[in-house]
Amino acid sequence: MRYPFGRQTRLSKSNAPPDGKQFPMSVKPKVGTWYIVVTCHKCKVTLFLFRDLTDGTGSLSATYLVTCPRCGHHGEYEGRHYQDMASD
Numbered sequence: 815m816r817y818p819f820g821r822q823t824r825l826s827k828s829n830a831p832p833d834g835k836q837f838p839m840s841v842k843p844k845v846g847t848w849y850i851v852v853t854c855h856k857c858k859v860t861l862f863l864f865r866d867l868t869d870g871t872g873s874l875s876a877t878y879l880v881t882c883p884r885c886g887h888h889g890e891y892e893g894r895h896y897q898d899m900a901s902d
């Protein structure tokens with residue numbers, strides 16, 4: 815009988831919400847799909863937080879604490895609806 819050496823229980827892992835998804839999203843947005851986005855105060859990049867399941871019709875009253883993956887700026891933002899459109 816072997817004892818399972820080297821196994822560690824990872825109780826806490828920062829930088830990720832409990833469901834394990836990335837926040838903000840790192841995937842490319844799909845054309846025609848609504849998202850909740852914020853704009854980084856520092857480098858002005860658009861950060862996609864998550865899918866907007868209301869297709870732009872819902873009201874937003876939440877602020878989100880977001881760390882910009884590009885410049886590392888940490889700030890509080892009010893999300894807004896954004897639909898990714900084809901450029902041509």
Ligand SMILES: [Zn+2]
Pocket residue numbers: 854855856857858859882883884885886887
């Ligand atoms: Zn930034």
